[in-house]
Amino acid sequence: MEGESSGIYESEFVTTLTGVCDTTDTATEQCSYANTECTADGGGGKCLCKVTHYSDGTDCQPKIALNTACTASPTGQCADSLAACDGTALLCKCTTGNFEKNDGNCAVRIANLEDGCVTAETASDQCAIADSECRTDQCLCKDTHYKTGTTCTIRKNPDETACVAGGCVTHATCDTSASPTKCECDTGYTASPTSTPTMYKISHWFEHDSQPDYEAAYIMYINVYIGNI
Template sequence: MMVKKSVQLVICLLSLLTVELCSAANVDEACTGNTDCTVANSECSSGTCKCVGTTHYKSSATVCTPRGAFGGVCVTSIGDSTCLHSLKCTSNTCQCTTPTSEFFDTTDNTCKAKGGFGGVCVTSIGDSTCLYSLKCTSNTCQCTTPANQFFDTSDNTCKAKITLEATCTTGPTDQCLDVNAECKADTNNANKCLCKTTHYKDSNDACVDKIALEATCTPGSTDQCKDTSAECKTDTDTANKCLCKTTHYKDSNDACAAKGGFGGVCVTATGDSTCLYSLKCTTDTCQCATPVSQFFDSTAKTCKPKIALNMECTIETDKPCADPMAVCTQHGSGPNKCMCNSDSYPSSDKCVARKLHNINCMENGHVNECVENAECKKVNNEFKCQCKNGAEENGKCNGVTVITPNFLLTIVCLIVTIVYKIQK
């Protein structure tokens, strides 16, 4: 009886073992639950044993291999599924899609573009997050020593910054060693590191702020004053200051404004200092002190006494003649003299307007006493200016020939005679 029960127990144990063995499943085999999948790191997915997809891949039916992390091992022949985080399997190594221009950010396990010069990088990861061998400092891609280097975009390299007045290349804005210098053309049109317009080169060969108007300066540098129309010179207290040039004056806006030349604009309220050449500012116009008796000599840049009639003069543009009806013109083959203009004639050392038609004149008077095309003739016991065989309009003789009735009759008779002969 005991033997029979022992046999039954063995049969039951074998049955259980058979059921257990029959339910075991490898990768890609059918299953009903995770317990059916006997391969380590596999799971039952939709009735089939699969490697845990987020972390492993199938190496064989009985092996699930961990997927490679960034820089880890993968299997190129199988593909990118052997890498974690959507990395690419290249040459059996898990990498970003474009390793030369991307880096792997471990903070969120993604590939990101490397930063260019001045671009964003990740300091905690390192310089590999920058392009062109740049350094990642404070999450910004920079040259190794920013104070002494600049980034040359022409070849994407960091180079030593350029000293003041040395040759440079237009483009990079920070290539000059002096922070207040910039690459621009000098007086010879050569590109050099020169002080910006707001700065000047001092005795220490450094670019410093230009000096405000009336502030202390040091003689020597010609462009140290902030106002371009100012210069460093001694003031009334023998102190060197940035003061307006002699051609300018300080206006109400504390700026140097150009002084007016002869006939130019000035500021009466400010005074004669707003005019050039010691001219006087009268009603906001630069003039000679006594305009009635003086003229401005544009060659000598000074006011001179006006020139009397028949006296030598130089140029007419300055209107040097004292008589308002006189002009500076050549007298025959001699020198220029102040002579009456064509609308006047000399009388008692002054110019008098020529007389119109039918105005009294002097017998044997000046040849130009009457207007053009008129002469002084006796009319009813008086001498008057009369047009010379011409018409008169508003007192002037325009020189148009007058056709008398007898002359007109003669012309008509001549025409009739010619027509009669032609018809015969």
């Protein structure tokens, strides 16, 4: 019939949100409701909000940028596909398993140790493995931890047993010939105490008329592994 497009008359316009339309029709204007387009839905077509907008139940509203105020409902308000409205902060935030990049977009967290990351990114949660961080563009265990298969394990202190090669704190080495294996300080270093660093007490007095001014004394405590000098 003259004036008929594929499946729908050119003179027919869908004027309601969620109104039925024909997805095979090439006429882009068949959905006349503001900011809608004909979208496949349940085997048919409906005039739904464009991908840049979300439905508030009545109209199509522009999607919301990251870290911008949103409401607890409806879903799908945030412009970034990896973000959702945080129900507590009521801001569009990257969802669990994702992190916010320096450019203001969300990205999937790096799942495995030694996978590539971007050191220049300031997000501390770029690497997904607990106690890992991005260094030299790789997700690596923090200095306080070492790699154990796919996870990071905290390093053992001097005199702690059941260690593995590379599993002791800085300036200590695992004696794998011992039974059980044990972390021992490297030459020139002393452990104090055996399982945690010693709290050393350092006192200092200000001299006054060649006599210690005990009222001006101060005490400083520090936690360190001391190297022999």
